Structure formats: structure tokens, C-alpha cells
Amino acid sequence: MQNPHPYRRSSPQPHRPALPGDFLIPGTLLYHKELFMKALLEAVQPGDKDWNLVQAIDPTRLPAHIAVIMDGNGRWADRRRLPRVAGHKAGIGPVRSTVETCARLGVKVLTLYAFSVENWKRPRAEVETLWRLLRYYLKHELPDLQRNDIRLQAIGRLDALPPQVRRELESGVEATSSNRGLLVNLAINYGGRAEIVDAVNAVLDMARLDGSIASLRIDEDLIATNLYTATSPDPDLLIRTSGEMRISNFLLWQIAYAELYVTETLWPDFTRADLLQAVLEYQKRDRRYGGLSGAPAGRPTSGAGAASDDSLIAALRSS
Numbered sequence: 001m002q003n004p005h006p007y008r009r010s011s012p013q014p015h016r017p018a019l020p021g022d023f024l025i026p027g028t029l030l031y032h033k034e035l036f037m038k039a040l041l042e043a044v045q046p047g048d049k050d051w052n053l054v055q056a057i058d059p060t061r062l063p064a065h066i067a068v069i070m071d072g073n074g075r076w077a078d079r080r081r082l083p084r085v086a087g088h089k090a091g092i093g094p095v096r097s098t099v100e101t102c103a104r105l106g107v108k109v110l111t112l113y114a115f116s117v118e119n120w121k122r123p124r125a126e127v128e129t130l131w132r133l134l135r136y137y138l139k140h141e142l143p144d145l146q147r148n149d150i151r152l153q154a155i156g157r158l159d160a161l162p163p164q165v166r167r168e169l170e171s172g173v174e175a176t177s178s179n180r181g182l183l184v185n186l187a188i189n190y191g192g193r194a195e196i197v198d199a200v201n202a203v204l205d206m207a208r209l210d211g212s213i214a215s216l217r218i219d220e221d222l223i224a225t226n227l228y229t230a231t232s233p234d235p236d237l238l239i240r241t242s243g244e245m246r247i248s249n250f251l252l253w254q255i256a257y258a259e260l261y262v263t264e265t266l267w268p269d270f271t272r273a274d275l276l277q278a279v280l281e282y283q284k285r286d287r288r289y290g291g292l293s294g295a296p297a298g299r300p301t302s303g304a305g306a307a308s309d310d311s312l313i314a315a316l317r318s319s
Contacts (some may be wrong), residue, residue, distance in 0.1 A: 002142050040104040053276040057105075061283045063236035065109040066102060067258070069250055070095070072242030072266030085129045090268035092137060096144075101272045103148050103182040105279070109232045113250050117157065117191035131165045134188070139174045145172075149181035155228035156190035157198070183232065190228075192252030199226035229254055237282045239275075241267045260283045 044050045070091060077087030095112065102110045115130060145152060152172050161169070169188070200218065203226055207213040224230065234254040238247075243264040247255070261278045263270075 007101040028158070039106075043100075043104055050273050050276060053273060053280065054281055057276065058283055059106065062106055063259075063279065063282055064107065064233050065111070065235045065237075066107055066279075067111040067113070067235040067238045067251055067255065068098065069113045069238070069240040069247075069248060070267045070270075071240060071244055073268060075242065076266040076268040084126055087217060088126075088130060088133055089270055092133060094267055094270040095137065096141065097272050098275055099141075099150065099182070099184055100144075100148070101275050103150055107182060109235075110182060111155075111187060111229070111232075111235065111251065112184065113187045113190065113248070115156075115188045115190070116249060117189055117194055120189075121126070131162055135168050138168050142172055142175060145176050145184075146179070149179045150176065151181065151183045152176045152186065153183060154186050154188055154231070155195075156188045157194060158189065160189050185229065185232070187250070190250075192247075192249045195251075196223065196226055196253055198228075199223050202226045224253070227253060234258065236287075237261060237262070237278065239278050241265050241270050241274075257287070257289055259287065 002146055044054055059134075073087030073091045074084045075087070076090060077084050080086070098112075099110060114134070119130070119237050120127065152175075154169050154173060158166060158169070169186075200223065203216070203218060203222055204213070207216045229251070234256070235251060235258045236249070238258045238260050239253050240260070240262045241248075243262060245262060251258075259282050261281055262279070263274060
């Protein structure tokens with residue numbers, strides 16, 4: 001039978017929460033928690049302010065994908081009576097710390113909202129400074145990315161980037177393409193709505209090419225496999241700094257079931273401790289995906305559950 005969706009990209013394997021049995025050393029019945037926290041434990045010492053936070057993390061319940069809206073650079077600078085560009089420069093350190101901590105922690109994917117499609121509205125001098133900072137990051141952080149087996153990827157409408165920025169970005173992506181550790185997605189000239197539009201247009205374009213446009217049926221899976229992040233699991237945890245309670249057009253499709261964590265901390269002040277605190281808060285959440293905690297899927301057909309349903313229906317009919 002012919003594939004009804006020849007234009008469907010390879011679908012990523014859905015991820016699930018890690019289970020204790022996943023971490024058993026072959027040939028033994030021993031569960032070694034330290035195997036998955038070793039790299040992070042080596043970075044802290046008893047007495048450090050982060051030590052207790054690291055010790056409290058359950059390595060079997062780590063988010064596979066963390067997404068971050070890095071907000072507050074401008075306010076950080078304003079409070080210090082500095083130009084806004086000073087806030088952007090101060091934000092480089094937290095990027096480095098967050099990438100390093102996620103790699104040590106064993107997170108699979110980290111997506112950073114670096115530049116939105118709306119950010120072009122900012123003053124030209126500020127935008128050009130952002131491009132210079134991106135090039136600086138790519139140049140100076142590449143050795144550390146390689147040393148820590150971190151793979152870099154860029155998502156967004158990259159064709160609109162300044163040519164020099166795009167070349168250096170592509171060079172960094174290519175240089176780290178064989179790495180197999182943490183995947184860092186830099187969302188640049190990115191918008192969630194634009195991504196969905198691009199995914200639908202990609203499906204339509206491929207259907208026109210193979211002559212199947214008349215019979216095309218678009219479903220959720222078809223869109224998901226044509227998103228910029230098609231090869232990554234959806235985010236489990238979305239962190240936003242600076243206290244703003246909005247999504248800002250970021251990963252609109254992918255965060256349908258993500259846990260949201262908002263901190264008042266401005267991005268330049270965001271530390272390893274802040275990230276670890278977000279992960280601990282995530283581990284306290286009960287992720288039900290629309291179901292009930294500990295309850296089997298489906299509607300009960302007998303017993304107390306069914307009786308309660310019958311009572312509810314009767315009450316509704318009489319109202």
C-alpha cells in the first residue's frame with residue numbers, strides 16, 4: 001500500500017518519564033543514582049549554596065526538554081541606570097551557566113528564546129548589538145560546547161538573519177553536529193505562530209509536488225512532524241524569568257502540556273540555583289495530561305463512579 005503521507009517527516013519517538021529500571025547497570029540489580037548526577041555533583045561541594053538543591057533532585061524524574069524565555073535584560077540595565085545593551089551583555093553568563101547545568105544534569109534538550117520575530121521592532125542599535133553578542137557567544141563558547149559534547153541547533157526563520165550572522169551560526173551548528181550530548185536549540189527570529197504557518201505550508205508544498213493535494217488531510221501528527229523542533233520531544237518544563245505571566249509567542253504548539261514556572265528573577269541574575277529550583281518545582285507537579293491522578297483511562301461503567309454519573313445526569317435533566 002502506498003504511503004498516504006510521503007511528505008511526512010520522520011516522527012520523533014515520544015518520550016516518557018524515566019523509570020528506575022532504566023538506570024540499572026546491566027548484569028546487576030543495583031540502582032546507581034550517582035551515575036546520572038555525577039557530573040553535576042562534581043561541580044558542587046558540600047557547603048555550597050547549591051549542594052542541597054542538587055541532593056534533592058530525583059534523577060528518575062528529570063524533564064527531558066527545558067525551554068526558557070530569557071526575559072528582563074532591559075529592566076536589569078534600567079535598575080542600574082545602564083544602557084539596555086549592558087543588560088544583554090550581562091545575560092551571556094546565565095546562558096553559559098544554564099547550558100552547562102542542563103548538560104551536567106542529563107537534560108536532553110534545552111531551547112532558549114534568543115530573538116523573536118517581533119524583536120525587529122526594537123531600535124536598530126540594540127538589534128545590531130544582539131547580533132554582535134550572538135557572534136561573540138558562538139566564537140567563545142564553541143570550545144566548551146565541543147568539550148561537553150553539546151550539539152547546537154538554530155530554529156526560526158533564519159533566512160532573514162544578516163548574512164554574517166547566519167554564516168557563523170551555520171558554522172557552529174555544523175561544527176557540533178556530531179556531538180551526542182545535550183541539544184541546545186537557539187530560537188532566533190522565531191515566532192510560534194510563524195512556525196505553525198511554516199509547518200502547514202511545508203505540508204502543502206510537498207503535497208503539491210507529489211500530486212496528492214486533492215486528497216491531503218492534515219492532522220496533528222502531520223503538523224508536529226513539520227515543526228522546527230520535529231526531532232525533539234515537546235518541552236516538559238517552560239521557565240520564564242522576570243515575572244511576566246505570558247508565553248510571548250514561544251513554542252505555542254509544543255508547550256500544550258508543559259509545566260510552567262515563572263520566577264521574578266531577571267535573566268542576568270538567573271543562576272544555577274534558580275534553574276535547580278525550577279527543576280525541583282517541576283518534580284513536585286502531578287502531570288496528568290488531561291486525566292486523573294492514579295485513575296485508569298476511560299469512563300467508569302459500574303460501581304460508585306457510574307452511580308455518580310447517573311446522579312449528575314439526573315440533576316442536569318431536572319434543572
